[in-house]
Amino acid sequence: MAGYLARRFLAMLPTIVIVLIVSFFLVRFIPGDPAAVMLGPDASVDQIEQLREAMGLKQAIHVQFLRYIGRVLQGDLGHSILFHRPVAELLVLRAEPTAILAFLSVVVALCIGIPAGVLAAVKRNTFLDQALLVLALAGISVPAFLLGLLIMLVFAVQLHWLPSSGFRSILSSGNIWNIRYLLLPSVTLGFGQAALIARLTRSSMLEVLQEDYVNAARARGVVERGVVLKHALRNASIPIVTVVGFTFAGLLAGAVVTETVFAVGGVGRLVVEAVLARDYPTIQGIMLVVACMYLILNLLTDATYALLDPRIQYS
Amino acid sequence: MLRSWIHRSPWVVALILLVAISGVVEAQQYGGTLRVATEGDPVHLDLMIVTASNASTIGQHVFDTLFVLDENSAPIPLLLESYERSEDGTYVSFTLRQGVLFHNGEELDAGDVIASLRRWLEYGVRGQVMAPHVVDILASATDKYKFSIVFSAPFAPMENLFAWNNGGPCIYLQEVAEVAGAEPIAEADYIGTGPYKFAEWVPGQYLRLVRFDDYQSPRGASTGYGGQRNAFIDELLFIPVPEAATRVAGVRAGDYDYAIRLPQDLYPDLQANLAINTHLLTPPSFMQIFRNTKKGLMVNDKLFQAIRMALDFEPILQSTYGTLYELNGALFPPGSIWYSDAGTELYNRADPEAAMALAREAGYNGETIRYVVSTTYHEHYNTGTVVADQLTRAGFNIDLQLYDWATVVQYRANPDLWDLFSSGHGPVPDPTLITCLNPNYPGWWDTARKTALVDEFTTTTGFDERYAVWEDLQALLYEEGSMIKTGDGYILNISSAERVGGIDVEHQPALLFPYFWNAWMK
Numbered sequence: 086m087a088g089y090l091a092r093r094f095l096a097m098l099p100t101i102v103i104v105l106i107v108s109f110f111l112v113r114f115i116p117g118d119p120a121a122v123m124l125g126p127d128a129s130v131d132q133i134e135q136l137r138e139a140m141g142l143k144q145a146i147h148v149q150f151l152r153y154i155g156r157v158l159q160g161d162l163g164h165s166i167l168f169h170r171p172v173a174e175l176l177v178l179r180a181e182p183t184a185i186l187a188f189l190s191v192v193v194a195l196c197i198g199i200p201a202g203v204l205a206a207v208k209r210n211t212f213l214d215q216a217l218l219v220l221a222l223a224g225i226s227v228p229a230f231l232l233g234l235l236i237m238l239v240f241a242v243q244l245h246w247l248p249s250s251g252f253r254s255i256l257s258s259g260n261i262w263n264i265r266y267l268l269l270p271s272v273t274l275g276f277g278q279a280a281l282i283a284r285l286t287r288s289s290m291l292e293v294l295q296e297d298y299v300n301a302a303r304a305r306g307v308v309e310r311g312v313v314l315k316h317a318l319r320n321a322s323i324p325i326v327t328v329v330g331f332t333f334a335g336l337l338a339g340a341v342v343t344e345t346v347f348a349v350g351g352v353g354r355l356v357v358e359a360v361l362a363r364d365y366p367t368i369q370g371i372m373l374v375v376a377c378m379y380l381i382l383n384l385l386t387d388a389t390y391a392l393l394d395p396r397i398q399y400s
Numbered sequence: 401m402l403r404s405w406i407h408r409s410p411w412v413v414a415l416i417l418l419v420a421i422s423g424v425v426e427a428q429q430y431g432g433t434l435r436v437a438t439e440g441d442p443v444h445l446d447l448m449i450v451t452a453s454n455a456s457t458i459g460q461h462v463f464d465t466l467f468v469l470d471e472n473s474a475p476i477p478l479l480l481e482s483y484e485r486s487e488d489g490t491y492v493s494f495t496l497r498q499g500v501l502f503h504n505g506e507e508l509d510a511g512d513v514i515a516s517l518r519r520w521l522e523y524g525v526r527g528q529v530m531a532p533h534v535v536d537i538l539a540s541a542t543d544k545y546k547f548s549i550v551f552s553a554p555f556a557p558m559e560n561l562f563a564w565n566n567g568g569p570c571i572y573l574q575e576v577a578e579v580a581g582a583e584p585i586a587e588a589d590y591i592g593t594g595p596y597k598f599a600e601w602v603p604g605q606y607l608r609l610v611r612f613d614d615y616q617s618p619r620g621a622s623t624g625y626g627g628q629r630n631a632f633i634d635e636l637l638f639i640p641v642p643e644a645a646t647r648v649a650g651v652r653a654g655d656y657d658y659a660i661r662l663p664q665d666l667y668p669d670l671q672a673n674l675a676i677n678t679h680l681l682t683p684p685s686f687m688q689i690f691r692n693t694k695k696g697l698m699v700n701d702k703l704f705q706a707i708r709m710a711l712d713f714e715p716i717l718q719s720t721y722g723t724l725y726e727l728n729g730a731l732f733p734p735g736s737i738w739y740s741d742a743g744t745e746l747y748n749r750a751d752p753e754a755a756m757a758l759a760r761e762a763g764y765n766g767e768t769i770r771y772v773v774s775t776t777y778h779e780h781y782n783t784g785t786v787v788a789d790q791l792t793r794a795g796f797n798i799d800l801q802l803y804d805w806a807t808v809v810q811y812r813a814n815p816d817l818w819d820l821f822s823s824g825h826g827p828v829p830d831p832t833l834i835t836c837l838n839p840n841y842p843g844w845w846d847t848a849r850k851t852a853l854v855d856e857f858t859t860t861t862g863f864d865e866r867y868a869v870w871e872d873l874q875a876l877l878y879e880e881g882s883m884i885k886t887g888d889g890y891i892l893n894i895s896s897a898e899r900v901g902g903i904d905v906e907h908q909p910a911l912l913f914p915y916f917w918n919a920w921m922k
Contacts, residue, residue: 117806121813123443123584124450128525128567129840130813132582135523136449139582167443168603169584179604234645241653249653250646251639252605348437348641348650350604358440361776363806 090384097380101373105157108372109150112365118142119166119363140166153369162373163366167359172370175355182252183351186267186274186343187336191329193275194282199318199325201279202286206294207313217283224280233273233346240269250348270347274340278332285328289321296320323390330386337382338375432921433635434900437647437656440640441603446584448516448524451567453826457660457913458638460625461609462503463570463592466494466513467563468625469911473683473736473829475559476626478618479508479571479593481545489554489861490535496545500616502573503597510539510547515577517549517569523582525567529832530555533858553859556866560830563625566913595631595917609636622918624911632902632920651676651896657921658895658903660914663778664722670894677897680724681912683733683827684888687720687783690823690836690843693882694815697769701880702762705746707820710755710794711787713748713887719782721889728888731834731874737863738831742871743878747885752794759796768799772812772821776805783886784822812842827912831870832858836883843882850876898922 120136121128137143156163162172205217241249253263293299294317302312341353352371359367442455447463450456467475477483481495500508514537520527521534533555540546549558562569572580576589590598595617596609611631620627639656641647647659648666652675662670671678691698691707698704717725729747732738749755769791773784781802788800801818803811811817821842825835837854839846853876857869877883893914895903902919 115807116810117804118810119806121809122806124525128451129528129838130842131840132449132523132525132528133809133813135582168441169444169586170603175603178602230643234649237646237649237653241655242649245653249650249655250641251650251655254602254605345642346646348639348643348646350602350640354604354642361804361806362443 086388090388093384093387097377100380101377104373104376105154105369108369109153110146112360112363112368113146115360115363117363119365122362123166153366157373162370165359165364165367167362167364167367172366175367176352176370176374178254179350179352179355181254181256182267182349183337183340183344183353185255185264186270186340186349186351187333189264189267189271190274190278190336190340191333193271194278194332195329197275197279198282199286201283203290203313203318205283205287206290209291214287218287221280221283224276225284227277229273229277229340229342230346232276233270233343236269236273237347250346252349252351266347267349270340270343270349273347274336274343281332282325282328286321286325289324290317293317293321326389327386330382330389334379334382337378428630428632428902428920430632430634430920432633433637434633434658434916434919434921435637435639435656436916437641437650437659438638439661440642441601441607444584445587445590445598446580447565447568447570448520448527449567449582449584451525453566453913454638454660456566457915458607458609459570460565460594460913460915461596461636461917462590462594462598463565463572464594465562465565465568465570467559469563469829470626471624473624473827475563475829476623478563478626479513485554485861490551491548492551492558493546493548495543496547497616497618498545500593501614502593503591503612504573505614506573508571508593509544511544511574512577513571514539514547515574516571519572519577519580520569523580524569526561526564526833527567527569529838530558530561554861556858556861557830557832560828561833564829564833566826595629596636599635604640606640607638609638610634625915629917631917633916636916648894651894654896654899656896657900658893658914658916660893662892662894664720664724664890664892667722667724667892670892675897677895677900677903679893679895679903679914681891681893681914683736683912684726684890685824685826685912686731686888687716687779687886688823688825688836689783689787689884689886690812690821691882691884692815692819692843693846694844696815696819697764697767698819700762700764703759703764704884706755706759706762706764707791707796708746708755708884709749709758710752710796711748711790711884711886712750714750716783716786716790717887717889719786720779720886724890724892726888729878729885731831731877731885733827733888738867738870740867740871740874743875746878748887752790756795764796766795766797768797770799770801770817770819772801772803772808772818774805774808774822775802776808777824779824779889780805780822787822787886815844831873836877836881837873845877845880845882847880849880 120140121133124132124136165172165175168175201217205214208214237249240246247269248266252266255261255263299312299317302316338352341357344351344353356371438454442452442458443450445455445459447455447459464479466479468478470476479496479500481497483492483494485492496508502508517537521531533551535550535552538548573591576585587601595612595615597612599610600608611634615631617629618627622628641650644662648662650656651659670676691704693699713727727748729744730739730741771788774780788798791798812821835841836843836845853869853873857866857873860866860869899922900919901922
């Protein structure tokens with residue numbers, strides 16, 4: 086297993102190099118200018134050119150690229166044009182709400198989705214099964230921004246139970262109660278994910294519940310609860326783990342719509358702000374970090390298969 | 401009987417009077433945090449080189465200018481004690497107020513002002529308007545509070561330009577201004593003389609200003625941005641909330657106290673809500689449609705006149721501003737000292753048949769007209785889509801090109817890429833700040849007649865004389881200019897009536913960049 090993991094790490098390097106090259110040149114193909122965005126709508130062409138010169142944007146493209154690669158190799162992701170601070174510092178700042186949001190959303194999704202999917206599978210073709218399927222369909226169909234605004238109206242505006250929006254850092258303030266800012270967005274995100282997981286769990290469980298070993302377990306006198314949870318669910322969970330892995334990775338890259346609706350300054354909004362402002366260093370830094378994150382999470386997902394299914398062995 | 405009752409129980413009477421008075425007079429009190437929901441983080445607070453309104457809204461609490469605008473949009477001194485023009489108008493001497501402190505405790509003197517003005521003239525967005533007319537800026541050899549500016553000719557817009565912090569000459573520390581170039585100054589250099597000082601900025605979460613306890617306020621009754629400034633509130637927290645519905649929900653939920661720039665179609669519901677004060681920022685802003693006078697179809701004056709003739713501005717304004725608009729073809733609103741209806745007989749003709757006839761007369765044969773519009777700002781997008789629809793129905797062949805703002809800014813700088821583009825314009829205190837009068841602004845209106853009138857307007861002193869020239873200039877804009885104005889629209893902000901005092905309409909006229917000195921938390 087250790088050898089397998091080491092080989093997979095090495096295999097990531099070409100991917101990372103490709104991401105570095107593509108991210109650098111791709112953003113520069115997009116029309117638009119960070120200097121113009123920074124100066125605002127009333128700046129003249131001459132002023133924009135003056136600022137471009139000061140920002141080093143008029144250097145030859147290959148010079149800019151080599152300087153960028155040199156900095157990355159030293160662990161420097163550059164300086165944000167929009168926020169005037171190191172990109173790495175910006176990512177750490179924005180990673181906190183995104184990471185917490187992703188984690189809580191997945192917890193919500195699993196806590197709702199898996200029991201719902203198991204129940205739907207066990208009570209197949211009953212009213213409960215149909216009701217859960219309809220609910221799952223609603224969860225997938227309702228746009229996140231609409232759901233978010235609705236639960237904001239109910240729980241924040243009407244009931245005043247939770248803050249409507251915004252975020253305050255838990256790490257820098259030491260106040261764990263600041264997690265309340267992320268509860269409504271987590272439920273918003275998690276609900277949609279729960280619907281997906283519920284449907285996946287149901288179909289996976291239905292397949293597994295047909296298997297001979299499940300019937301054999303029943304024949305041996307294992308109680309139904311044990312058959313479902315210990316034997317069937319474990320075997321049905323491999324596709325669920327795959328989906329959860331990719332979902333979590335995607336959430337770590339930022340849930341733009343939810344972050345926008347709830348004014349959570351996470352990575353998703355940072356991407357949008359950076360693209361709109363043509364903040365090249367920030368866009369490149371995010372693409373690099375997200376690519377690395379996907380690669381690592383992909384690897385961890387594969388490793389989890391081996392834990393769940395002893396028949397899977399990596400060497 | 402009443403008299404005897406009062407004699408017998410004076411303390412009860414006093415108590416009753418005290419309760420009555422406290423109910424009538426709203427107590428201004430120190431303390432609290434004002435949470436302002438903005439559209440997003442400002443790009444930075446180096447106000448000299450940015451024209452985004454959220455930067456001005458926040459930065460004006462930190463940085464002062466030499467003049468400010470009063471409630472009639474007339475310039476009055478802020479950092480100045482006095483100033484005087486020579487007889488020929490080319491030499492202006494200034495005396496600063498004494499004892500004004502920067503947030504680091506240093507006293508403001510002429511060195512700070514001169515360095516700031518020099519940096520602004522070279523790199524400031526609005527500095528380019530004044531720079532060609534300035535010969536030199538001189539410090540007094542004997543008095544550190546005095547300085548003077550030498551102009552090549554009388555420069556009438558000086559006070560208005562000095563009063564406008566949006567891309568304007570905010571006063572920085574000398575050591576900051578002297579090394580500042582085209583790039584924004586660092587956060588550590590956000591040291592001004594304003595009633596609030598910069599404390600902290602966590603992008604994506606908040607920008608925090610705290611009261612400057614040693615602030616030296618100007619005297620006099622509060623009028624517009626001028627007069628007495630009391631920093632009652634301890635802390636101002638500007639929180640980026642990109643979604644407008646969330647800003648409204650946040651004020652209603654009690655998470656924010658003030659929200660900026662809301663969709664105008666929410667106005668009737670918000671106005672009916674007793675817990676919310678609505679603020680219509682005045683003077684109004686307006687949308688513009690520019691033509692390319694350098695290359696392409698729109699070099700043809702008659703064709704551009706046809707475009708204007710085809711447009712019905714009322715539905716355009718409704719789509720952009722809801723009910724918060726006025727049909728006004730003048731570049732300044734009624735009530736402004738610069739308001740004139742010169743040329744506006746050509747405004748809002750709304751005659752597509754006549755427009756098409758004029759277009760054919762101009763030689764138009766259905767060629768594609770490229771119309772570039774931004775999707776980033778809803779005013780731009782709403783205006784552009786309705787204009788494109790009206791022109792298409794009139795018979796023009798419109799290629800509506802939708803891009804984000806950064807792309808529009810790049811495209812509009814290239815005369816090969818567009819025929820029309822749309823942009824917004826905020827209110828300005830002086831006609832010299834109208835962007836279409838700048839020959840380098842895309843559209844590139846640069847005729848001999850226009851240049852002569854602008855020069856005359858800039859060097860003419862005396863308001864009546866300037867106004868007469870301004871009327872000619874506005875009429876010329878309608879005759880040959882590069883821009884069509886759609887009409888006036890009002891920005892909508894809201895505040896919590898329950899939590900915030902001092903910024904309802906009676907206390908403070910709503911201004912384009914809302915400020916929070918003289919406001920208090922209830």
